[in-house]
Amino acid sequence: MIIDANTLPEGEALSADICIVGAGAVGIAMALDLIGSGLDVLLLEAGGFGREEDTQALYAGSVADPALHSPPDTYRERRLGGSTSTWGGRSMPFDPVDFEKRDYIAHSGWPIGPADLAPFYPEANRICEAGRFAYTIETAFDHPRKPMIDGFESANFTTNTLERFSCPTDFGRRYKHKLETASNVRLVLHANVAHIALDALGGKVDRLHVATLTDRHFAVRARHFVLANGGLEATRLLLASRDVHANGIGNHHDLVGRFYMCHVAGTIGAIQFNRPIWNGYDIADEGTYCRRRLALRPEAQHRHGIGNIIARLHHPRITDPAHRNGVLSMLYLARMFIPYEYGKRLHGGVDLDVPTRLKHLRNVLTDMPDTAAFMLHLLLKRRLAERKFPSIIIRSKAHLHSLDFHAEQEPNPASRITLSGETDALGLPRLMIDWRYTAKDIDTVSTMLALLAEDIASSGVGRFDYDPASVEQEMTRYGAYGGHHIGVTRMAASPRDGVVDADCTVHGVANLHIAAASVFPTSSQANPTLTVIAMGLRLARHLKDQATRPLRARSLAGTMS
Structure with missing residues (x-):
């Protein structure tokens, strides 16, 4: 089912087992994997079927050095399918060396290894329409x-x-029909998440506040929430949601937005x-x-x-x-x-x-x-x-x-993304990008x-x-090349070293997960699309496994050590 948020009654409340924010490559791949799972899936997309300039303008922000980084509203498409509507289609897995702790690469080392993603790469290849998973x-x-x-x-x-x-495959065009006909998936267009509301203790997401550019507002409640709206937007939402945690969600050690890599x-x-x-x-x-x-x-x-x-x-x-x-x-x-x-x-x-x-x-x-x-x-x-x-x-x-x-x-902690003093049409702070090498x-x-x-x-x-x-x-002629937004919500075993754990769950927030290249601790030489889709499929499997288990808020004291 496909719904336009502009047609929802003011103050509507939607609920689901799993709410995925962002219908780009990763969000769509996860939704496809969850079809027929028996779980009620809500897929929120900020844009519509095509490019809309007022919607695209919500991506605008500033950069510290224009010679080193493109404006934040380039390389990104706020629409069904996301940036797959403009990508070149280059696909390849990460190399085993990318996951290693290397003493000559500062802040390197992943809490997972190549074997953890290996089962999901072939399906990622199929969804991308990049042929067999054979790379020699x-x-x-x-x-x-x-x-x-x-x-x-x-x-x-x-x-x-x-x-x-x-092909390159436009995920919105290619998979629209499957999303539309899936009995357990609802795709909501023009649904801009404006705030992540935690419970009083800050250990779980209670609801999302969602708005449209036509000034309609509604709430979404779910057992699990997945930010699959790209590294920059996931970072913006975490930093801007400050009503329970003053520095933003997952940011107890000032790591959200740091280690920015392309x-x-x-x-x-x-x-x-x-x-x-x-x-x-x-x-x-x-x-x-x-x-x-x-x-x-x-x-x-x-x-x-x-x-x-x-x-x-x-x-x-x-x-x-x-x-x-x-x-x-x-x-x-x-x-x-x-x-x-x-x-x-x-x-x-x-x-x-x-x-x-x-x-x-x-x-x-x-x-x-x-x-x-x-x-x-x-x-x-x-x-x-x-x-x-x-x-x-x-x-x-x-x-x-x-x-x-x-x-x-x-990875460089001084290369970072922060919130600027300007706000967009929905009242969210815009981003300031300071990319460094x-x-x-x-x-x-x-x-x-x-x-x-x-x-x-x-x-x-x-x-x-x-x-x-x-x-x-x-x-540096082209600056931060490729629009690959990596590292700013990095994965680590401890919250002192990263924002999410090995299962892409935000440290300290039991039902909030991030499915974006921003969780990668290092960037590899490879374009990130195939690997982040494989990571999203791994997260979908994890959420299926969690579906029958009771959800318990994580102890802040227990996870912040």
């Missing part, structure tokens, strides 16, 4: 594939791990290969696009004391018309038609002067056959295809490439680049040239 070239394909770089040998890097790509990413240097290489997509038997990367082995990470990082072979920097490539120049000239999150990466926010734009136009005209072929490919394989070609791949006849890297961030982040990228340059040369496959002095500039 050996397991994903029944027949041998051509090597990525023939002759490349390295004790530091592998070239056999994969990224898989979803990823550090950039494009650097020039790799001149002396032989053809494979830089394209492998297509799995089920039709899924897969792409190989240069992945730093965990042994090399341990040996050099750096974070997890991968690299992809990339085209030359798009803003420089000296590449003389008509396709790249066309992509620059058409930048206003490219979504914000991808345009920023392609163009780096650079606005070129008229003479430079004319050089780009000349490239398009002189390279018209290749440009026309690319446009046809874009139409057939991207615009019209249900499973879309994932990204721009430019074949270099000269075997010349730049290097695109994507790295883990070190550390010297370890620079060291991770710098060390990886040096190792790769050495291994390319020693293998005799080519030469990698880059300016070591430019590493920090290149890794």
Whole structure:
């Protein structure tokens, strides 16, 4: 059943066994898993079926340094399906090393391990429509594939791990019908949670206060509440709900909003290969696009004391018309038609002067056959295809490439999210984001680049040239890359070290759970979507197991030690 909150009577009271806040990737995945469970599920979505500007404006906030972080209302969609309406579909699991306590990565270590998520990854893959849960070239394909770089040998890097790509699947569009017809699920649109009300002792959530932009208000009561509305919004609600706990819910040790991570990413240097290489997509038997990367082995990470990082072979920097490539120049000239999150990466926010734009136009005209072929490919394989070609791949006849890297961030308590003095249309404080990186982040990228340059040369496959002095500039060119809101409600065995426990339950609040990448203690090199869905499915299983057990408020004294 789908209900619009604007049609509910003023002061209505809704109840359920489980209330999930947020119908994005994780909230929808959890609701799908709970269909037929016998539990009454209420799924609250702040938006509607499509983008609505007044609703989207509720995400607005401020940033400490605009050069390092995008405005808070970008990379997020307040609508059914959430940011899956705009994501690129890149899917991969976290690596075993990501869960380890590493003495060279401050504040690392998870209270769960890879085995705890392993049962849930295949279903997460299926929901994402990213094919089989097989993430090496050996397991994903029944027949041998051509090597990525023939002759490349390295004790530091592998070239056999994969990224898989979803269609990309818009969860709202794909799963709307299942939610609508499920007998035990009610989806309520335009339902903005404005306050989490605890009981008098602060050990349980009593109800949620929900409001619409048309000034209707109602309450929701449930046995269990799940915040699946993304790391930023979950943090905002915890910090803003201060009537019982003065510093906000789960914030007895000032950890809510700290350790904010995304990823550090950039494009650097020039790799001149002396032989053809494979830089394209492998297509799995089920039709899924897969792409190989240069992945730093965990042994090399341990040996050099750096974070997890991968690299992809990339085209030359798009803003420089000296590449003389008509396709790249066309992509620059058409930048206003490219979504914000991808345009920023392609163009780096650079606005070129008229003479430079004319050089780009000349490239398009002189390279018209290749440009026309690319446009046809874009139409057939991207615009019209249900499973879309994932990204721009430019074949270099000269075997010349730049290097695109994507790295883990070190958890940093000074990198944080707080409430500002401004409020939105519903009266909630807006967010202030102060994203920061550390010297370890620079060291991770710098060390990886040096190792790769050495291994390319020693293998005799080519030469990698880059300016070591430019590493920090290149890794911060795009700031906190990807809209991956990680770490701000981190998971830990003790409330002195985190906000939620190993079951994603807020320390000290027995029936409040968080299903977002914000519970990850570390960020990995991987995009978080697949793992956070697997985490949500694990939480759904936990809530099913808890359904027949009596709910008891947790002793504040017993959990705050």
